[in-house]
Amino acid sequence: MIRHARNSFFVVGEGVLDTDDSGAPITRAPSTAEELRRFRFSRLGPKGPRTDEELRAALAAAITDAEAVHPDDTVPAGFTYLGQFVDHDLTMDRTATQLGSDVTLDELVQGRSPALDLDSVYGRGPQDANDGKFYAEDRVRLKTGTTVAAAFPDERVAVDLAGFDLPRVGGTGGTLADRRLPLIPDPRNDENLAIAQTHLAFIRFHNRVVEHLALTGIAERRLFEAAREQVVKHYQWMLRTDFLPRVVDPAIVEDVFTRGRRFFESPHRGRRPTMPVEFAVAAYRMGHSMVRGAYEWNRVFRSEGPGPVASLLLLFTFTGVSGNFSGGGVAELDDPNSGTVDRLPTNWIADFRRLYDFTEADRPDLAPPPGGGNVTKRIDTLLVDPLAQLPAGTFAGRGTAFPEIARNLAFRNLTRASMIELATGQQMARLFGVRPLTREQILDGNGGADLAGLTDAQRATVAEATPLWFYVLREAEFGGGRLGAVGGRIVAEVFHRAMEGSRVSIVREPHWRPTLGPDAATFRMTDLLLFAFEGKADLLNPLGD
Numbered sequence: 357m358i359r360h361a362r363n364s365f366f367v368v369g370e371g372v373l374d375t376d377d378s379g380a381p382i383t384r385a386p387s388t389a390e391e392l393r394r395f396r397f398s399r400l401g402p403k404g405p406r407t408d409e410e411l412r413a414a415l416a417a418a419i420t421d422a423e424a425v426h427p428d429d430t431v432p433a434g435f436t437y438l439g440q441f442v443d444h445d446l447t448m449d450r451t452a453t454q455l456g457s458d459v460t461l462d463e464l465v466q467g468r469s470p471a472l473d474l475d476s477v478y479g480r481g482p483q484d485a486n487d488g489k490f491y492a493e494d495r496v497r498l499k500t501g502t503t504v505a506a507a508f509p510d511e512r513v514a515v516d517l518a519g520f521d522l523p524r525v526g527g528t529g530g531t532l533a534d535r536r537l538p539l540i541p542d543p544r545n546d547e548n549l550a551i552a553q554t555h556l557a558f559i560r561f562h563n564r565v566v567e568h569l570a571l572t573g574i575a576e577r578r579l580f581e582a583a584r585e586q587v588v589k590h591y592q593w594m595l596r597t598d599f600l601p602r603v604v605d606p607a608i609v610e611d612v613f614t615r616g617r618r619f620f621e622s623p624h625r626g627r628r629p630t631m632p633v634e635f636a637v638a639a640y641r642m643g644h645s646m647v648r649g650a651y652e653w654n655r656v657f658r659s660e661g662p663g664p665v666a667s668l669l670l671l672f673t674f675t676g677v678s679g680n681f682s683g684g685g686v687a688e689l690d691d692p693n694s695g696t697v698d699r700l701p702t703n704w705i706a707d708f709r710r711l712y713d714f715t716e717a718d719r720p721d722l723a724p725p726p727g728g729g730n731v732t733k734r735i736d737t738l739l740v741d742p743l744a745q746l747p748a749g750t751f752a753g754r755g756t757a758f759p760e761i762a763r764n765l766a767f768r769n770l771t772r773a774s775m776i777e778l779a780t781g782q783q784m785a786r787l788f789g790v791r792p793l794t795r796e797q798i799l800d801g802n803g804g805a806d807l808a809g810l811t812d813a814q815r816a817t818v819a820e821a822t823p824l825w826f827y828v829l830r831e832a833e834f835g836g837g838r839l840g841a842v843g844g845r846i847v848a849e850v851f852h853r854a855m856e857g858s859r860v861s862i863v864r865e866p867h868w869r870p871t872l873g874p875d876a877a878t879f880r881m882t883d884l885l886l887f888a889f890e891g892k893a894d895l896l897n898p899l900g901d
Contacts, residue, residue, distance in 0.1 A: 366394030398630035401779035412688035416767035420744035433730035434711030533692035536676030629857035737804035780829025
């Protein structure tokens, strides 16, 4: 199964950056076959110094301090998991299930190159021998799944609802965990319920676009490709105009998308894109800071009952990949035969009104009940406490011995960066020709992690050679919760390059404009959801208030 976290990186021109049996960082030369079959990373900046384990542990403890007050942002919480969905699109390997001679050299290289083209939804298309199972019988629409009736809390959820779960393997063979697996190209999109319901929304969006185009008279043999092209272009437009300006300084986004890239793979048009390790290991991990500890999920699972508020553990529990759809705690989730059902219970269907602000799309009728909406945590140097206690299964630790600090996501991020000798924040600031954060800004921050618990020597090291991930988050503290001159530049240029390298691209077609939103300049995530769910409250929120 495709894993979310990578333990090694193939960096073009360097080799495979990995660790030996003792955990020490090493670089090894890949075989020709391995080089073709590894995801393609690159290095945007210079190499940086490694960080010793004691400093990584001390810094991670400050970042995940349970006593710290982690302020809310104003960004609707759904964008946290849209960001995760995008990450999986960027790193989707379309050739993972096709390791034989039927995969051409061109497919191998392209399949391991980052592109914003929704391969995590489409795979290799409906005609592919392996990926055809994701599609309906007409080989044009994508499959959806059906929820299973629930007993709690009332008769309204005691029904199966078609179209509100991901399609699943089902059947009677294998373990319950096998039968719960989603029938989608990238199983990582069923790691938590928020991203699973996001993926489902994209499936429904594609199917609605198919219906829309069919009415225009497009020949059936062209319908799938025409629909995919429209879906991908609208998706890219939404990322460029709605998602990116919420997490990156909008001036940086505008500069990159109007004037072009200045630092990353420019002007190397024609080459397959790579992904900078500075993006994958540092800048784009800003999403970890946006995660809340719990969510007002729907009328059932919220802080005022009747069920409990949807904690992060519950969002993992009610999936097929990480959970068992039944609960019981981490120990039961580790058992592949725990649980009693193999589909999402109806009472866990998302209320999208609580994840996105539809009043932005002039739909006040789709506002959540008072106090029922969710916003992200501010992008800063703090992570909510549950991310300091990751279940062992999230990092392949089941049944193994490991130090307790290895459960801490901040420690894991800092360790991975040290392993690959990632550039420091100061090195990247010099590369970009921008004024770096001052010593006081790095050490004192702006309402983020308190570094008072570090020794004087550790504080001096952090101030002089700041780990890039921490630097990017500290930078955001002084930018209103948006990535700034270093982090924002990295993210915006990688998104631009990934769109340019896509088979369908609004960057290569700069005159293209959306047709499925309220006007020719607007297509937001709320517009995508409105189109996907026919603008109906009972589809965006089938459980009611």
